[in-house]
Amino acid sequence: MPVDLHTHSSCSDGSDSPEELIANAAAAGATTIALTDHDNLNGIDRARAAAGAHGIELIPGTELSVRWERGAMHLLVYFLEPATGPLQDRLAQLQDGRADRNLRVVRALQDLGIDITYDEVEREAQGQGIGRPHIAAVLMAKGVVPDIAAAFDAYLAKGRPAYQERYRLDFVEAVELARASEAVPVIAHPHTIGVSADDYGAALRYGASIGVMGIEAHYSEYSPDTRAALAALADDLGVVATGGSDYHGTYKPDIDLVVGRGDLAVPEAVVDRLAEAQRTLE
Numbered sequence: 001m002p003v004d005l006h007t008h009s010s011c012s013d014g015s016d017s018p019e020e021l022i023a024n025a026a027a028a029g030a031t032t033i034a035l036t037d038h039d040n041l042n043g044i045d046r047a048r049a050a051a052g053a054h055g056i057e058l059i060p061g062t063e064l065s066v067r068w069e070r071g072a073m074h075l076l077v078y079f080l081e082p083a084t085g086p087l088q089d090r091l092a093q094l095q096d097g098r099a100d101r102n103l104r105v106v107r108a109l110q111d112l113g114i115d116i117t118y119d120e121v122e123r124e125a126q127g128q129g130i131g132r133p134h135i136a137a138v139l140m141a142k143g144v145v146p147d148i149a150a151a152f153d154a155y156l157a158k159g160r161p162a163y164q165e166r167y168r169l170d171f172v173e174a175v176e177l178a179r180a181s182e183a184v185p186v187i188a189h190p191h192t193i194g195v196s197a198d199d200y201g202a203a204l205r206y207g208a209s210i211g212v213m214g215i216e217a218h219y220s221e222y223s224p225d226t227r228a229a230l231a232a233l234a235d236d237l238g239v240v241a242t243g244g245s246d247y248h249g250t251y252k253p254d255i256d257l258v259v260g261r262g263d264l265a266v267p268e269a270v271v272d273r274l275a276e277a278q279r280t281l282e
């Protein structure tokens with residue numbers, strides 16, 4: 001009973017429209033899909049309508065990049081409805097910060113002597129939810145780099161010459177806002193949060209203590225051992241071990257919906273556990 005709780009559509013930096021994403025999920029046999037576009041809920045209504053037509057359950061969500069003293073902390077927020085609310089009302093500010101950052105990245109690339117314009121990036125993204133993968137795709141189309149990964153390695157990743165910071169919510173604040181919106185905050189792909197394997201326990205325990213309700217254990221890019229270790233840690237902390245592919249369509253060409261790199265299997269029971277967690281917030 002395949003489920004996938006981490007996906008991106010063309011409303012952020014995925015290549016599938018919400019309808020295409022749901023059709024592809026149905027073709028993969030999925031029963032539940034969470035749409036988790038970065039910083040916005042723009043695709044939720046369309047995805048939900050398509051999911052209804054395909055007999056799939058749609059969990060509305062988003063993925064936020066939050067301020068945290070160490071690495072890149074991403075927070076998945078589940079059951080966040082496209083409506084007004086404490087977290088929803090902050091999303092416009094995050095989108096403004098993203099737009100401002102995107103302009104600075106393009107300017108930095110221009111300063112490095114690269115022929116790229118913001119118009120080209122907007123055209124690549126079809127005008128919405130613009131992110132670094134779109135900039136990477138323009139660099140690839142122009143022959144500046146061979147592929148998207150190379151664009152990050154050479155220019156766009158943190159520490160590379162065109163990297164620019166953007167406005168983020170603080171980790172604690174983001175968790176509080178999510179819960180106040182009756183939505184379930186989950187630490188995404190915890191291997192990017194900037195702690196060594198030995199320190200995971202402490203970092204994730206801290207997360208649980210401030211209200212994080214899940215840890216993404218079943219992630220495409222993790223080995224079976226890592227998934228099992230993270231799931232055991234989630235159990236110890238009394239939070240849900242969630243999972244998903246982080247599908248982006250052609251922007252992450254080696255990741256498929258539902259199965260990730262081929263070996264991903266997110267337990268269907270995760271869906272009920274997340275729903276139970278959500279009910280405690282009502």
Ligand code: AMP
Pocket residue numbers: 013038130131132133148149152153157248
């Ligand atoms: P942004 O939200 O615009 O800062 O872009 C973040 C997105 O870029 C992530 O969700 C990934 O899809 C993608 N990304 C980040 N780092 C890399 C990388 N090293 N290689 C390929 N894609 C990446």
Ligand code: ZN
Pocket residue numbers: 008013038131248
């Ligand atoms: Zn992304």
Ligand code: FE
Pocket residue numbers: 063074188189
């Ligand atoms: Fe992420």
Ligand code: FE
Pocket residue numbers: 006008063246
């Ligand atoms: Fe993601």
